Amino acid sequence: MSNKFVADGRLTEEAKADIQGFVTSGYGHLTDVAYVLVGFRQPGAARRWLASLLPEITSAVGWRPSAHEEKQKPRRTVNVALTHAGLEFLGASQQTLCSFPRAFREGIAETNRAANILGDYGQNAPEHWEFGGPGTPPVHACLLLHAASGPDMESMVSQYLEVIDRSHGGLAVLPQGVQRGYRPPNQKEHFGFRDGIAQPGIVGIKGQGGANVAATGDFILGYPDHYGVVAGSPVASAGEDRGNVLPAWENPFHEGRGLRDFGRHGAYLVYRKLEQDVDSFWRFAQAEAERMRSRIGSVDAVWVAAKMMGRWPSGAPLVLAPDRDETGLGERDDFAYAEHDPEGLRCPFGAHIRRSNPRDMIRPSEKEQSLSMSRAHRMRRQGSIYGPQLDFSLLSGGGALADLDRQPEARGLHFLAVIANIERQFELVQQHWINNPAFNGVSDSQDPVVGAPSASTQPPNRLVVPTPHGPWQTQALPPFIAVRGGAYFHLPSLPAIRFLAALP
Numbered sequence: 001m002s003n004k005f006v007a008d009g010r011l012t013e014e015a016k017a018d019i020q021g022f023v024t025s026g027y028g029h030l031t032d033v034a035y036v037l038v039g040f041r042q043p044g045a046a047r048r049w050l051a052s053l054l055p056e057i058t059s060a061v062g063w064r065p066s067a068h069e070e071k072q073k074p075r076r077t078v079n080v081a082l083t084h085a086g087l088e089f090l091g092a093s094q095q096t097l098c099s100f101p102r103a104f105r106e107g108i109a110e111t112n113r114a115a116n117i118l119g120d121y122g123q124n125a126p127e128h129w130e131f132g133g134p135g136t137p138p139v140h141a142c143l144l145l146h147a148a149s150g151p152d153m154e155s156m157v158s159q160y161l162e163v164i165d166r167s168h169g170g171l172a173v174l175p176q177g178v179q180r181g182y183r184p185p186n187q188k189e190h191f192g193f194r195d196g197i198a199q200p201g202i203v204g205i206k207g208q209g210g211a212n213v214a215a216t217g218d219f220i221l222g223y224p225d226h227y228g229v230v231a232g233s234p235v236a237s238a239g240e241d242r243g244n245v246l247p248a249w250e251n252p253f254h255e256g257r258g259l260r261d262f263g264r265h266g267a268y269l270v271y272r273k274l275e276q277d278v279d280s281f282w283r284f285a286q287a288e289a290e291r292m293r294s295r296i297g298s299v300d301a302v303w304v305a306a307k308m309m310g311r312w313p314s315g316a317p318l319v320l321a322p323d324r325d326e327t328g329l330g331e332r333d334d335f336a337y338a339e340h341d342p343e344g345l346r347c348p349f350g351a352h353i354r355r356s357n358p359r360d361m362i363r364p365s366e367k368e369q370s371l372s373m374s375r376a377h378r379m380r381r382q383g384s385i386y387g388p389q390l391d392f393s394l395l396s397g398g399g400a401l402a403d404l405d406r407q408p409e410a411r412g413l414h415f416l417a418v419i420a421n422i423e424r425q426f427e428l429v430q431q432h433w434i435n436n437p438a439f440n441g442v443s444d445s446q447d448p449v450v451g452a453p454s455a456s457t458q459p460p461n462r463l464v465v466p467t468p469h470g471p472w473q474t475q476a477l478p479p480f481i482a483v484r485g486g487a488y489f490h491l492p493s494l495p496a497i498r499f500l501a502a503l504p
């Protein structure tokens with residue numbers, strides 16, 4: 001395929017100029033993050049706000065490609081994401097609104113989706129959320145701000161809050177609407193494990209294929225996806241596109257005359273604010289280690305926690321470092337399960353990373369097919385953490401647990417996933433892999449780290465840890481994660497933002 005958007009298998013600068021930078025990069029070099037949740041009050045003010053953002057929005061051209069990459073990386077980035085309600089408020093036509101996939105139209109908090117697909121019920125039900133649920137004002141937009149330092153971030157946040165303030169009620173920052181996050185220097189999430197290691201590249205942006213590179217169309221609308229298909233894209237009518245900014249809608253089965261491709265070069269963003277109960281996580285690991293010692297020998301809380309996660313705190317995968325943490329392996333992502341760990345003796349089948357990406361073991365005898373099936377559901381995880389980090393250096397001596405009692409502040413993960421298909425990527429992983437009680441050789445259990453709390457009708461969630469002495473079944477796992485908010489967003493292309501800003 002070669003055209004103005006693709007040359008020699010790579011996306012052209014013209015294509016990248018249309019794509020928001022957050023679609024192709026999590027800006028890992030930027031440490032300070034704010035997600036500003038905005039509610040629109042007057043359509044005209046909302047459109048003017050979008051227009052004012054346009055010159056500021058970081059595109060995928062950014063600093064790449066460059067011989068001096070370090071020097072040219074931006075110190076601050078601005079991106080904007082919109083919910084379905086936000087698009088409606090801005091004046092998108094019914095034709096455009098209806099052409100979005102159902103998951104996005106309904107949103108993350110729709111009762112059936114939340115309870116039956118995502119496992120958000122009981123205390124995690126959207127009714128209890130800080131934002132994005134039925135009890136709080138609708139989220140229309142999210143401003144994604146990233147900066148290289150705290151002071152840079154402060155000045156960005158005040159700049160953008162002031163702009164919203166100056167709209168004289170035309171738009172508002174929602175209650176709990178300034179969500180702060182950061183990327184700590186040790187790259188660890190709050191349970192104490194290095195995160196952000198497994199991250200798929202995008203064909204045409206970074207890499208051309210292979211186990212760790214997923215199809216362009218799995219992240220950017222308008223390109224062939226995992227199945228070689230260009231997925232349906234939301235449309236607008238040519239008549240609405242007064243500035244003639246959207247590309248023509250092309251479809252081999254339909255003439256599409258008079259239609260414009262609203263979605264091309266856009267993506268979807270899943271945002272879930274997940275609070276972590278670090279105290280309960282480590283107390284469980286410690287109690288379980290004590291129970292196991294009688295049968296297995298000298299195991300400690302870190303060993304149990306690593307079995308739950310599938311990696312050691314340094315990030316070293318259990319498949320490559322089965323017995324102890326090896327910091328030198330902390331960045332390794334080039335492993336699979338079938339050859340070295342077919343029975344889960346190193347990494348339990350139920351471990352968080354083995355559930356959320358089973359790699360070559362969906363069908364044990366068909367490695368290549370399994371790898372391909374797993375690849376179809378990959379996501380780019382580009383979030384941040386919130387709340388103060390704990391010192392885990394004393395963990396093996398139990399010191400950190402005592403520390404926890406003195407640090408009761410809320411802490412957790414802003415889970416942000418960039419994808420092109422909410423149902424096939426995020427929801428499938430959440431429903432069929434993380435929360436599925438009978439998945440990939442395990443039964444009556446869910447993901448030990450992020451699984452939804454069992455409903456009363458289900459058996460308690462226990463992790464099975466295969467060992468040379470036979471399988472060990474843990475006590476019932478309490479929920480370690482509480483959902484505090486969430487939303488499904490569209491990350492529109494820059495032309496789509498221009499289009500929306502110019503709507504009458």
Ligand code: HEM
Pocket residue numbers: 189190191193194195196197198199274275276309311352353354356357379412413415426429430434449450481
């Ligand atoms: C507070 C909640 C969570 C914590 C603490 C957490 C922690 C981690 C850690 C430590 C890793 C290993 C590092 C890496 O491979 O990059 C990881 C990997 C991963 N997590 Fe999570 N996670 C959380 C929520 C979720 C959720 C909600 C999903 C999906 C719905 C998810 C999907 C994944 C995936 C796909 C991987 C990569 C697995 C692989 O490719 O091997 N995580 N997570």
